[in-house]
Amino acid sequence: MRILVTGAAGFIGSHYVRTLLTGGYPEHTDAHVTVLDALTYAGSTRNLPIGHPRLTFVKGDVRDRPLLDRVLPGHDAVVHMAAESHVDRSIAGPAEFVRTNVLGTQEVLDAALRAGVRTVVQVSTDEVYGTIESGSWTEHEPLLPNSPYSASKASADLFARAYWRTHGLDVRITRCANNYGPYQHVEKLIPLFVTNLLSGRPVPLYGDGLNRREWLHVDDHCRGIHLVLTRGRPGEVYNIGGGAEMSNRDMTEKLLELCGADWRMVRKVADRKGHDIRYSLDDGKIRTELGYEPRHSIDHGLREVVEWYRGNPAWWKPLQDR
Numbered sequence: 001m002r003i004l005v006t007g008a009a010g011f012i013g014s015h016y017v018r019t020l021l022t023g024g025y026p027e028h029t030d031a032h033v034t035v036l037d038a039l040t041y042a043g044s045t046r047n048l049p050i051g052h053p054r055l056t057f058v059k060g061d062v063r064d065r066p067l068l069d070r071v072l073p074g075h076d077a078v079v080h081m082a083a084e085s086h087v088d089r090s091i092a093g094p095a096e097f098v099r100t101n102v103l104g105t106q107e108v109l110d111a112a113l114r115a116g117v118r119t120v121v122q123v124s125t126d127e128v129y130g131t132i133e134s135g136s137w138t139e140h141e142p143l144l145p146n147s148p149y150s151a152s153k154a155s156a157d158l159f160a161r162a163y164w165r166t167h168g169l170d171v172r173i174t175r176c177a178n179n180y181g182p183y184q185h186v187e188k189l190i191p192l193f194v195t196n197l198l199s200g201r202p203v204p205l206y207g208d209g210l211n212r213r214e215w216l217h218v219d220d221h222c223r224g225i226h227l228v229l230t231r232g233r234p235g236e237v238y239n240i241g242g243g244a245e246m247s248n249r250d251m252t253e254k255l256l257e258l259c260g261a262d263w264r265m266v267r268k269v270a271d272r273k274g275h276d277i278r279y280s281l282d283d284g285k286i287r288t289e290l291g292y293e294p295r296h297s298i299d300h301g302l303r304e305v306v307e308w309y310r311g312n313p314a315w316w317k318p319l320q321d322r
């Protein structure tokens, strides 16, 4: 199997590729992987096993049509992860989110069609559903995104659906909860808090800290993506959840404890504009249809992640203050 993964020099894509190339998906121990990544501020070849005999790295933009037409032919599948992914950045400057997340996705879908790629997985997010005070979203929920980031991802999902309906392209969409794990950029909540605390710096907590998120280990997300790629159905959407739900305050408490700090290190800052109150996914479909089950408990996973950042300052120190 030849798989092209866009955006795999970033957090989730690099985990997926490292897992694929180290036999983490037993049915695909001989898969060949091509990574296509523009290496924005969020991506780095340091995250990938460059030089691995079954890995080809191509530096390039998903909006570069001639490049896509050179690179995509010969691949069985595309896992499309390239995106601008940080909500705060989308509030400050949404244009790049439209360019990469919407136009980039449309170009990838179109190129996949021209190249005869068998399957495309569009990696999306629970944030496209908006915010939910109680209960959980199934895949039938309407898309009601509230941030420019989630609006761009929702638009991309709609293009994916349209390419399936219009052209019969086998596209499958995954929508996952908030991820945590090693190699996550220090701009995101968990790595920001951990690296600040490990550097003796205070951490910024938005508003009252009562916004609730569902946290899933990146390894569980990637296994869900691979299940959808290998066993999912064309044109279908699969929520990937099963993480631990907690408020930002509770997450802060856990991270303070793991880093040996206390609430004196916390600074309350003005709330994020349009801050969604709560996300919650119903992941019954991927569990019953594809046998998905998360493996990582939040307490063990967080402890491992803190240890990873503690042991790898050379990876994250250059990213601080950039």
Ligand code: NAD
Pocket (backbone or CB within 6 Å): 006, 007, 008, 009, 010, 011, 012, 013, 036, 037, 038, 039, 040, 041, 042, 043, 044, 060, 061, 062, 063, 080, 081, 082, 083, 084, 085, 086, 100, 104, 123, 124, 125, 126, 153, 175, 176, 177, 178, 179, 180, 185
């Ligand atoms: P990330 O920001 O860590 O990585 C994004 C990667 O995309 C980077 O390597 C970057 O260089 C690359 N990229 C950006 N623009 C590009 C372009 N125009 N052309 C080619 N490459 C480009 O993001 P992540 O957290 O790994 O997220 C990966 C995907 O998963 C995204 O589509 C995101 O929306 C989705 N997702 C993320 C989460 C999460 O919690 N992080 C949850 C659900 C879904």
